[in-house]
Amino acid sequence: MKTITMNLKKSLLFAGGLLLAGQSLQAAGADDPIRTMLLMDKFEILDNDDNSREWEGSFYVGYDLDKLYIYSQGAATSDGLERSQNDLVYSRAIAPFWDIQAGIAYDKNSDASKTWGEIAIAGLAPYFFETRAALLLNGDGNVGLRLEGEYEALITQKLILTPSIEADFYTKDDPVMQIGSGLSAMEAGLRLRYEFVREFAPYIGVTWEKTFGNTRDFNPVDETSLLAGIRFWF
Amino acid sequence: MQRRTFIKGVAASSFMGIAATDLQAESPKRSSDKRRTLTGKEFFLDIDYTPVNITGKRSVATTINGQIPGPTLVWQEGDTVTIHVTNHLKKSSSIHWHGIILPYQMDGVPGISYKGIAPGETFTYRFKVRQHGTYWYHSHSGYQEQTGMYGAIVIKPRKREPFRYDKDYVVLLSDWSDEKPTSIYRKLKLSSDYYNFNRRTVGDFFSEVKKKGFGKAFDDRKMWNQMRMSDRDLSDVTGYTYTYLMNGQNPATQFKALFKKGEKIRLRFINGAAMSFFDVRIPGLKMTVVAADGNHIKPVRVDEFRIGVAETYDVIVEPTSNRAYAIFAQSIERSGYALGSLTPSASKLASAPKMDKPQALTMADMGMGMSKMGKDKGMKMPMKKSMKKYRWSAMEAEKYPITKLPIATGPQSTMKAMAPKYRLEDPGVGLRNNGRRVLTYADMKNRYSTRRAKKPDREIVLHLTGNMERYMWSINGIKYADAKPLVFHYGERLRITFINDTMMNHPMHLHGMWSDLETGDDNHLVRKHTIVVQPGAKISYRVTVDAKGGWAYHCHLLYHMAGMFRKVEVV
Ligand SMILES: [Cu+2]
Numbered sequence: 001m002k003t004i005t006m007n008l009k010k011s012l013l014f015a016g017g018l019l020l021a022g023q024s025l026q027a028a029g030a031d032d033p034i035r036t037m038l039l040m041d042k043f044e045i046l047d048n049d050d051n052s053r054e055w056e057g058s059f060y061v062g063y064d065l066d067k068l069y070i071y072s073q074g075a076a077t078s079d080g081l082e083r084s085q086n087d088l089v090y091s092r093a094i095a096p097f098w099d100i101q102a103g104i105a106y107d108k109n110s111d112a113s114k115t116w117g118e119i120a121i122a123g124l125a126p127y128f129f130e131t132r133a134a135l136l137l138n139g140d141g142n143v144g145l146r147l148e149g150e151y152e153a154l155i156t157q158k159l160i161l162t163p164s165i166e167a168d169f170y171t172k173d174d175p176v177m178q179i180g181s182g183l184s185a186m187e188a189g190l191r192l193r194y195e196f197v198r199e200f201a202p203y204i205g206v207t208w209e210k211t212f213g214n215t216r217d218f219n220p221v222d223e224t225s226l227l228a229g230i231r232f233w234f
Numbered sequence: 235m236q237r238r239t240f241i242k243g244v245a246a247s248s249f250m251g252i253a254a255t256d257l258q259a260e261s262p263k264r265s266s267d268k269r270r271t272l273t274g275k276e277f278f279l280d281i282d283y284t285p286v287n288i289t290g291k292r293s294v295a296t297t298i299n300g301q302i303p304g305p306t307l308v309w310q311e312g313d314t315v316t317i318h319v320t321n322h323l324k325k326s327s328s329i330h331w332h333g334i335i336l337p338y339q340m341d342g343v344p345g346i347s348y349k350g351i352a353p354g355e356t357f358t359y360r361f362k363v364r365q366h367g368t369y370w371y372h373s374h375s376g377y378q379e380q381t382g383m384y385g386a387i388v389i390k391p392r393k394r395e396p397f398r399y400d401k402d403y404v405v406l407l408s409d410w411s412d413e414k415p416t417s418i419y420r421k422l423k424l425s426s427d428y429y430n431f432n433r434r435t436v437g438d439f440f441s442e443v444k445k446k447g448f449g450k451a452f453d454d455r456k457m458w459n460q461m462r463m464s465d466r467d468l469s470d471v472t473g474y475t476y477t478y479l480m481n482g483q484n485p486a487t488q489f490k491a492l493f494k495k496g497e498k499i500r501l502r503f504i505n506g507a508a509m510s511f512f513d514v515r516i517p518g519l520k521m522t523v524v525a526a527d528g529n530h531i532k533p534v535r536v537d538e539f540r541i542g543v544a545e546t547y548d549v550i551v552e553p554t555s556n557r558a559y560a561i562f563a564q565s566i567e568r569s570g571y572a573l574g575s576l577t578p579s580a581s582k583l584a585s586a587p588k589m590d591k592p593q594a595l596t597m598a599d600m601g602m603g604m605s606k607m608g609k610d611k612g613m614k615m616p617m618k619k620s621m622k623k624y625r626w627s628a629m630e631a632e633k634y635p636i637t638k639l640p641i642a643t644g645p646q647s648t649m650k651a652m653a654p655k656y657r658l659e660d661p662g663v664g665l666r667n668n669g670r671r672v673l674t675y676a677d678m679k680n681r682y683s684t685r686r687a688k689k690p691d692r693e694i695v696l697h698l699t700g701n702m703e704r705y706m707w708s709i710n711g712i713k714y715a716d717a718k719p720l721v722f723h724y725g726e727r728l729r730i731t732f733i734n735d736t737m738m739n740h741p742m743h744l745h746g747m748w749s750d751l752e753t754g755d756d757n758h759l760v761r762k763h764t765i766v767v768q769p770g771a772k773i774s775y776r777v778t779v780d781a782k783g784g785w786a787y788h789c790h791l792l793y794h795m796a797g798m799f800r801k802v803e804v805v
Pocket of ligand 1: 707739740741789790791798
């Protein structure tokens with residue numbers, strides 16, 4: 001939890017700095033003023049053995065077509081950080097619904113870390129699927145592919161059900177990072193949130209996580225957990 | 235606090251000698267004349283911040299003479315009017331005379347007509363009034379219009395008008411938000427459906443499944459889903475943040491127009507909203523529309539009309555019983571309304587009728603043409619008739635040489651209307667088959683013959699483009715910042731065709747020159763200053779290029795304007 005707080009503090013500080021910079025540049029009536037957005041999409045406690053806390057969020061600063069993005073997701077228990085995946089990418093719109101992104105990714109677990117070069121495609125697929133596919137390359141020759149997809153189904157105007165799915169693949173084993181070649185891990189979730197206002201929505205949900213192949217040998221996971229959390233942005 | 239009034243010097247207005255001399259002669263005094271209506275040849279307007287309480291919360295408005303709306307200016311056709319506008323704000327301001335034919339230096343668009351009015355300065359407008367009817371004025375700087383800077387203009391005619399009335403009221407509709415406009419705009423950029431609380435739900439889908447079966451229901455959604463568009467996307471900003479006003483009054487305090495039974499009342503409707511289209515009716519009364527955008531049209535008796543942002547319509551009503559009638563203007567997405575009372579006594583107020591349910595957009599609104607539309611049972615539009623009647627328009631397109639303009643594809647534009655149609659007889663989404671007689675552009679005919687008007691020399695085609703997902707707006711896929719000015723040639727007659735490649739109504743406004751709308755009858759082209767282009771539709775009008783200089787040409791929705799804008803250079 002401490003690490004999360006620290007991480008959050010750091011990113012808030014960064015966000016705050018850019019926010020101020022952004023507003024001073026913002027002229028009234030400007031077509032494309034610089035703007036920032038911090039979205040904490042998931043910020044939750046799981047009802048599993050170690051009551052892990054998980055987060056997934058993004059921050060951007062930029063314009064209609066060009067943005068600088070920070071993505072961060074991970075989990076922590078009372079013993080500290082379990083794992084996190086972080087990305088810093090420059091994002092450029094290439095089509096009405098699609099951005100191409102390039103930058104670096106930084107993975108961390110309790111006792112090791114790994115940095116990747118990253119190229120990704122993010123955007124809204126037909127049928128309103130919010131998607132992101134990232135290709136990761138590391139100096140040691142390992143190649144990773146991380147896929148994410150999410151859908152928002154409106155039960156009412158404020159009650160929103162969000163199924164999501166994530167899958168990670170790698171070409172090589174990396175025991176220190178607890179990843180194995182092939183399909184390494186999958187996570188599927190279903191979250192039901194209530195938007196008191198657009199910017200603030202508590203939710204409950206269920207998530208299923210599983211590791212596969214060699215990853216299973218390093219880090220066997222197969223669990224379904226109930227969860228509660230809040231989603232917010234500003 | 236003592237404010238000093240600075241008089242604009244000769245150097246600062248070197249491009250307009252008249253104003254400078256006049257200023258010295260007149261020495262404008264700080265007037266802050268709080269009368270609702272100002273009449274005469276010389277006017278003093280003060281732009282300032284004013285604390286207001288419109289929704290129950292304290293807020294600050296940008297006002298003219300301390301009031302919302304600004305004073306109604308009554309001019310006489312043929313007069314030369316002089317208007318001293320003093321800017322007491324801390325930032326640059328401006329006033330544009332919407333729909334008024336005048337020299338471009340008097341048009342009041344910063345960066346095109348002049349530099350704007352700097353803080354503390356007075357700018358003097360002076361021009362001859364060459365028209366009559368109902369118009370309005372507003373700020374053309376930043377988002378000042380949204381925060382209160384607008385007012386009505388009534389120009390009395392030199393000759394008697396071809397209709398009678400006993401009383402005359404301005405009905406100025408607008409939208410107010412306690413939120414800062416920059417905050418509204420930012421929210422739209424972060425999440426374009428932020429203000430839409432009529433989005434499609436899972437329940438909507440299941441009720442369709444129940445009605446038509448899963449396969450059919452899924453099929454009907456397919457196109458929308460593939461295009462990642464919502465058929466519920468009727469308005470960007472809604473009653474979630476807006477309070478709709480009639481002459482500055484909210485629906486609780488109500489604007490009151492008094493009548494005596496048997497009188498003919500002229501109501502001059504002006505849509506001075508930043509973002510809201512209104513559907514206007516007076517339940518229990520027929521309205522006879524006698525003028526559009528200040529110009530007489532052949533009278534049309536209707537139950538209801540849609541008024542796009544910046545349009546004006548004059549109607550005459552004749553209340554038959556001694557009761558209060560509701561002047562009811564519901565916003566296009568039905569999230570709220572402006573309300574006033576047409577009443578025999580100020581103590582008798584009308585109550586609002588029930589708002590209509592919002593309708594969804596159709597395939598036609600996506601510019602998908604007829605065959606696809608036919609499949610959608612929810613929609614019966616008078617399309618066949620309209621097709622027949624406007625087939626000539628399609629042919630017309632080939633009659634004039636088309637000047638090719640740059641066009642770009644890319645992230646700016648999410649959609650292309652594949653088969654855009656002239657839909658002048660289509661009252662538009664929300665008004666189709668509502669059982670009431672609704673005014674359409676096809677109903678409007680100029681009161682005076684336009685038979686002798688010159689035929690167009692050439693045509694230009696402009697696509698209205700946008701990306702709702704990113705909240706970006708442009709013309710021909712190119713936003714204003716990246717666009718070259720449009721060049722019109724002095725003396726030519728131009729045919730302009732708009733194709734709307736988006737799912738929103740855009741009220742397009744050309745400054746300085748009239749837009750003669752083609753409604754299917756060349757003898758009666760309708761003279762307007764603002765033309766609403768329906769989603770997925772096509773519309774044509776003619777412009778006699780009779781005013782030299784630089785002019786603004788743009789969508790009048792405030793949060794579309796920055797991108798959906800062109801400078802016009804008449805050379
Ligand atoms: Cu527009």
